[in-house]
Amino acid sequence: MITLAPEEADFLRRARIAHLATASADGTPHVVPVCFVYDGRHLFTAIDGKPKRVPRGNLRRVRNLRENPRVSLIVDHYEEEWSRLRYVLLAGRGEIVDAGPDWGHAWELLRQKYPQYRAMREVGSGPIIRILPERVASWQAGRDWVS
Amino acid sequence: MITLAPEEADFLRRARIAHLATASADGTPHVVPVCFVYDGRHLFTAIDGKPKRVPRGNLRRVRNLRENPRVSLIVDHYEEEWSRLRYVLLAGRGEIVDAGPDWGHAWELLRQKYPQYRAMREVGSGPIIRILPERVASWQAGRDWVS
Numbered sequence: 001m002i003t004l005a006p007e008e009a010d011f012l013r014r015a016r017i018a019h020l021a022t023a024s025a026d027g028t029p030h031v032v033p034v035c036f037v038y039d040g041r042h043l044f045t046a047i048d049g050k051p052k053r054v055p056r057g058n059l060r061r062v063r064n065l066r067e068n069p070r071v072s073l074i075v076d077h078y079e080e081e082w083s084r085l086r087y088v089l090l091a092g093r094g095e096i097v098d099a100g101p102d103w104g105h106a107w108e109l110l111r112q113k114y115p116q117y118r119a120m121r122e123v124g125s126g127p128i129i130r131i132l133p134e135r136v137a138s139w140q141a142g143r144d145w146v147s
Numbered sequence: 148m149i150t151l152a153p154e155e156a157d158f159l160r161r162a163r164i165a166h167l168a169t170a171s172a173d174g175t176p177h178v179v180p181v182c183f184v185y186d187g188r189h190l191f192t193a194i195d196g197k198p199k200r201v202p203r204g205n206l207r208r209v210r211n212l213r214e215n216p217r218v219s220l221i222v223d224h225y226e227e228e229w230s231r232l233r234y235v236l237l238a239g240r241g242e243i244v245d246a247g248p249d250w251g252h253a254w255e256l257l258r259q260k261y262p263q264y265r266a267m268r269e270v271g272s273g274p275i276i277r278i279l280p281e282r283v284a285s286w287q288a289g290r291d292w293v294s
Contacts, residue, residue, distance in 0.1 A: 017225045021168035021178035027215050029176045031168035033223045033234060072176045078164045082263050087180060116229050 001041060002133055008088050012038040012075055020045065020129075021072040022064035022094070030060045034129075036073075037109040043073065043090070043131040044106035046117075056126060062096060069093040071131055085141040090133040098127040106130065148188060149280050155235050159185040159222055167192065167276075168219040169211035169241070177207045181276075183220075184256040190220065190237070190278040191253035193264075203273060209243060216240040218278055232288040237280040245274035253277065 004012070012018075021031040034045040047056050056062065065071070071094040076087035097103045106128040111117045151159070159165075168178040181192040194203050203209065212218070218241040223234035244250045253275040258264045 016227070019166040019168075019178050019180075019221070021166075021170075021176035021219065023168075023170040023174045023176040025174065027170045027172065027174040028217050028238070029168035029170040029178075029219045030238075031166050031176075031178050031219045031221050032236070033166075033221065033225060068174050070175050072168065072178045074166070074178050074180065076180045078180060080163070080263070082267075089179070091175070091177075116227070120229075 002136060004088075004133075004136055005138070008136060008138055009038065009040065011077075011086070011088050012043070015075040018043075018045070018073050018075045020061065020094075020131075022061050023068055023070065024064050025067035030064055032061055034073075035110070035114055037106065037113050039105070039109060041132075042102075043133065044102075044109065045129045045131070046107070046110055047096070047127045047129065061129070062127075065094050065096060065129065069095060073131060073133075083141045087139050089137045089139075090131070091135040091137075092131050092133040094129050094131045096127050097130045102130055103128050149283060151235075151280075151283055152285070155283060155285055156185065156187065158224075158233070158235050159190070162222040165190075165192070165220050165222045167208065167241075167278075169208050170215055170217065171211050172214035177211055179208055181220075182257070182261055184253065184260050186252070186256060188279075189249070190280065191249075191256065192276045192278070193254070193257055194243075194274045194276065208276070209274075212241050212243060212276065216242060220278060220280075230288045232286075234286050236284045236286070237278070238282040238284075239278050239280040241276050241278045243274050244277045249277055250275050 018036050020034045023029045036045040073090045165183050167181045170176045183190050183192040220237045
């Protein structure tokens with residue numbers, strides 16, 4: 001477990017979206033946008049939606065995590081004024097959680113942060129990806145590059 | 148080479164930012180936000196900025212591409228009205244290009260699309276990542292999940 005600087009934690013908590021990269025055992029990367037919460041220790045993101053053609057367990061991110069738990073997750077701010085660009089990049093490990101206290105805790109936080117989940121109860125019962133950050137790199141325009 | 152549907156190509160061309168995932172030879176993923184252009188065949192993104200602590204050649208994405216050319220790149224639209232979420236996800240191969248016709252072509256397109264590059268000539272001379280898409284998956288809220 002790592003501790004983020006207060007401004008990093010605040011940036012994560014205010015963000016509405018992150019991008020999560022996983023990789024298969026043979027090293028093929030895969031990136032998806034995710035809604036997420038951060039509780040000061042883990043990040044949680046739901047395997048949500050109403051998959052029709054692809055059962056949840058066959059989603060690429062789920063298959064990848066079963067083969068290879070390593071993840072990269074970025075929260076970034078883009079605007080046309082490039083002097084205000086910013087990101088927080090986390091490296092860590094992800095695992096699927098589909099029951100137990102952390103699963104309920106994650107869904108509670110997701111419903112608090114995203115009213116959309118409160119309005120769509122049918123998607124609020126799926127598995128969660130629990131991410132434990134192991135390294136953090138932050139960058140703001142005008143400061144040093146770190147990644 | 149694959150051909151994108153006109154609405155996919157249009158979505159890529161209008162987007163200001165994408166997220167690019169690479170992976171090291173041992174399968175550790177890495178994701179960064181990138182400005183990019185699409186010329187109907189390749190995507191190009193600059194290895195830009197003014198790295199101080201990390202020389203360009205040591206950037207994680209560059210080291211990863213030298214070890215493992217596979218990339219995943221996503222362009223997505225997020226808003227609080229989740230019925231308007233959308234993405235185009237590309238899988239393909241990336242390589243570093245630091246001279247030649249494609250390098251000049253890429254910088255020309257980047258300067259056309261991003262006035263910021265025209266104003267920052269000192270960053271407009273770095274290497275380019277040239278990405279050849281091999282597979283595309285598109286998703287819009289209300290349609291089927293594909294990834």
